[in-house]
Amino acid sequence: MGVGVDMKEAEKVSYKIVAEPPSHIKLGPHEQFIFIKHKQFHKAEGVAGILSHPKSMQYAQLSDRLKNEDQLGLPQHRLVLLVHGHQAHKNSNYQPILASKLAGEGFYVLRIDFRGLGDSEDCKDVSLGRTIEQDTEDIESVCELISCERLRDELFELPVTLDTIVGHSRGVMAMFEFCRRYPNRFVPNLVNCSGRYDGRGIVQKRLKYTPNWRKDGGFYCDLPRHGGVVKTWIPKSETMSGVECPTHLFGQINQQSSIMSCYGTCEEVIPLTAVASFANLFQGRHYLEMIRGATHNFYGLPNDPNALKLPLRNGLVNYCYVVADKIAEYLSWEKQLQRFYAKTQYIKGTPINPAEIVTRWPLPHAYSKVSNFRDLGGYQTVYQGRRIKTGCFYRCANVCDITPDALKYLQHKLDVVTVFDLRAPDEAKENGLLDNNKLVKSLPFNNNMNTSPEVLAEHYQGLLISSYSFPKAYMIVLKNSIDSIKTFFQFLLEPQGAVAFHCTAGKDRTGILSMLLLSILGVDDDTIAREYELTTLGLKTETKLIKKLEARGDLYYSMLGPNSEALVKEYHLTPDKMAKTLLSSRYEAMRFFIDDFRAEYESADSFFMHELQFSTHAIGRLRDLYLEE
Missing domain, CATH: 3.90.190.10 (Protein tyrosine phosphatase superfamily)
Structure with a gap:
């Protein structure tokens, strides 16, 4: 497995850096392929992730970093965690682009696979599938690693703080539910990309594509696993965990957390009424960015004129670059300073x-x-x-x-x-x-x-x-x-x-x-x-x-x-x-x-x-x- 760290009895988590990743894992010069294992939640290798270090750390000396400060942001004590949605993985959509963008500005960025997807271990209970509760446990595993000073300082080289979680689609539910379930894990910035608010829409979607899913107890779909695609049974309980997720209680999360929502104007999966619902729920601490021409996964429609001259992916305009720019601006030191001032002035x-x-x-x-x-x-x-x-x-x-x-x-x-x-x-x-x-x-x-x-x-x-x-x-x-x-x-x-x-x-x-x-x-x-x-x-x-x-x-x-x-x-x-x-x-x-x-x-x-x-x-x-x- 490469470089490993033995777990002490007093520590709930361990991590491993994979020295020779499998061929489907493509890493940048400042990235590592890792596994994070929680003693209580995981029974095999744990959750897989790609950790992007600040690009300026390619320079060992502070003097060299200062000379290149205009091109590469100096290392920050801030970690951004990226979590994906349904039928997705750590390299889906905007995630690699955003990780590279933020690493260039000095952030540490970790993008993980939830259990049952990508390179992570299987779900805790395959008869239940990937539940929202299980996803929150995977996020908690990352937080527990950060709270363990010895492991944190070894892996990140700086005593980082979890500054931001960026969730996409179903991952947004997991992000907010984590913050509700673990109130002591304060996260200053939460970014909602194409998140669903009303779980009833999941039922409507299932009835449209798999009318017998309730009677059958689930349905089959293609999931990304270990670099390929595997036809996988999705039990009814996995679907219902999203349907029953108490989104109306997300407003209980720490009042000091700021929320950014990012949706495409051509959203075809989530009703755009979710925008208003989240804005009302997080009134006074909610910021909205609408990406004109973008769909649920932040690509353009087939007839998109590409007015911004963005790169294409699979023949479609790739608005993921716009998403990355918007989130990076939201996390800039100037914006974070203004938000902290607003939250603490009284x-x-x-x-x-x-x-x-x-x-x-x-x-x-x-x-x-x-x-x-x-x-x-x-x-x-x-x-x-x-x-x-x-x-x-x-x-x-x-x-x-x-x-x-x-x-x-x-x-x-x-x-x-x-x-x-x-x-x-x-x-x-x-x-x-x-x-x-x-x-x-x-x-x-x-x-x-x-x-x-x-x-x-x-x-x-x-x-x-x-x-x-x-x-x-x-x-x-x-x-x-x-x-x-x-x-x-x-x-x-x-x-x-x-x-x-x-x-x-x-x-x-x-x-x-x-x-x-x-x-x-x-x-x-x-x-x-x-x-x-x-x-x-x-x-x-x-x-x-x-x-x-x-x-x-x-x-x-x-x-x-x-x-x-x-x-x-x-x-x-x-x-x-x-x-x-x-x-x-x-x-x-x-x-x-x-x-x-x-x-x-x-x-x-x-x-x-x-x-x-x-x-x-x-x-x-x-x-x-x-x-x-």
């Missing part, structure tokens, strides 16, 4: 009043003249799902220009008793200070910027070359800020009211402190990185800082240190490009920093105990103080 329920709704952004710039001011509360944690309390911590950019009314609101309505300034004193004087000695506490990070020229140059290289090199700079800041970090968290142990903290933009030093705060309170890495990325939106009002950074011009070259000329040539750096990088706050910058943090300190708890000298009792007190009951 926090529903507070410890005082569960029916209360508070804004995450209580000091809008137009009113306060403070950018990037937001509440870090409301996020769910790993501790019995308890959320971080609202109104305890606020992060922001420099507050020196705060209006008198906003300052009063900050102190008397938000109950902020201390504003921690993470800037070095000289930097604070140069960029503006809040004239309120009782409220502001200086807490300089990065050892007051009192570091050697070599370390300082390394720090700026990390911030100026690419957002993917931020972790290098962030680790320098973190290690040079231990005393200040310890002071901050000791203050939190004796709460007197809410606190705010900021640096210049509220991005880097503030982002590091936010990561530590959210991590020790139990927020997952994906949410921490998405929260960090909100600064992209929060800084749009920081015109004074933006102009100042843009005006530095050639000064950026000297900040790179003695090797600036070589670095500028290697990474095609310009002052404008470096200024934009310095202001960026991409999701992946934080995820890679968290990776480096874990490699260095193992965990947030370990960092607090060994670096900050906090006892387990003190860590527990932080959680008791700042997590909702």
